[in-house]
Amino acid sequence: MKETKAAGTTAAPAPVLTPRDLNRATLARQLLLRRAQMSPFDAVTHLVGLQAQEVKPPYYALAARLDGFGTGQLSELLAARDVVRMAGLRSTIHLHTADDTLTVRPFAQAALDRELRIFRKGLVGVDLERLAAVARDLVEEEPRTMRQVRDALGAHWPRADPQSLSIAARCLLPLVQVTPRGMWGHSKQVVVTTVEHWLGRPAAPPADRQDMVLRYLAAFGPASVRDMQTWCGLTRLRDAFEGLRPRLLTFRDQHGVELFDLPDAPRPDAETPAPPRFLPEFDNALLSHADRTRVVPVVHHGRTWQVNTVHRPLLVDGFLAGVWGITDDALVIELFERLTPARREEVLAEGERTLRAVHPEDAYDVRFGTVLP
Incomplete structure (x- = not known):
């Protein structure tokens, strides 16, 4: 550059x-x-x-x-x-x-x-x-x-x-x-x-x-x-x-x-x-610039929150591409856009790695589904 x-x-x-x-x-x-x-x-x-x-x-x-x-x-x-x-x-x-x-x-x-x-x-x-x-x-x-x-x-x-x-x-x-x-x-x-x-x-x-x-x-x-x-x-x-x-x-x-x-x-x-990266709600990577398009594409602006509920963002290829949450038995991923099979596998692998770091003793699945109401 x-x-x-x-x-x-x-x-x-x-x-x-x-x-x-x-x-x-x-x-x-x-x-x-x-x-x-x-x-x-x-x-x-x-x-x-x-x-x-x-x-x-x-x-x-x-x-x-x-x-x-x-x-x-x-x-x-x-x-x-x-x-x-x-x-x-x-x-x-x-x-x-x-x-x-x-x-x-x-x-x-x-x-x-x-x-x-x-x-x-x-x-x-x-x-x-x-x-x-x-x-x-x-x-x-x-x-x-x-x-x-x-x-x-x-x-x-x-x-x-x-x-x-x-x-x-x-x-x-x-x-x-x-x-x-x-x-x-x-x-x-x-x-x-x-x-x-x-x-x-x-x-x-x-x-x-x-x-x-x-x-x-x-x-x-x-x-x-x-x-x-x-x-x-x-x-x-x-x-x-x-x-x-x-x-x-x-x-x-x-x-x-x-x-x-x-x-x-x-x-x-x-x-x-x-x-891919699974980030928490209110992560400063998404909140610390006046222009957030460096991480949040314009088409996805506002999709991580609804009224008083803020959802955890998922980054794919560096940009917001979905949200995620943990239910009683799984880490559930909701995508905003279609991914290639290879990208989906990368996301699933990163989800498993996230669970090993923060929930090493719990048995959770990782799957695609619906997080937003």
């Missing part, structure tokens, strides 16, 4: 990257082009966290990306407090390393502030600084459920909206979900405390914006400013990119949007084979 010189030097017009070019580059960064010989801890670090709104998605995410992954590896990291579940990027629950938890959460604070503003009508007369102090004392005295937090805050502000009070605590404080929440086969209800209390370490300054740009590009590039803003839920990141421009390469997508990238990051040939 032809590349530009680093920005800031005399160079030809930025090369255009097709959706397939971007697909292969993104798959390589996401450890989805071939399974990585990497520890789960290092993978979570490289990917700058995993979506973790439910318990199982991080396990499926790593099973699709790492060679030899077993669910116990991630559960052990959670039990040792080496990785932590908390709200941050896009104001959604992510699983981060302990170090990233202390810096990425304050980096993403503006997204949480924006969510809090939505609930301000239910917080009339509430002193938010005092609310944060009361909630901190409560959860650091003993980890609490969000219902317990809501009820305790309601005793201080009985006229406030109960849901708004609990949302405010979640947005104002770096609340982590303590174990066994998130542990495979042992997870229980959400109970929270502060990250400082859970890790026994003081709060840290927000991660540097330029450092976060570099980490984002390493895991998701080539990408535009809007792509990164979609990933983290923040705005006004243009200056961080511009400050790095002399160190980056630039490209254009098929619509003329400027894309930035690290000079030494992998950009495989567009025809590089891409094996």
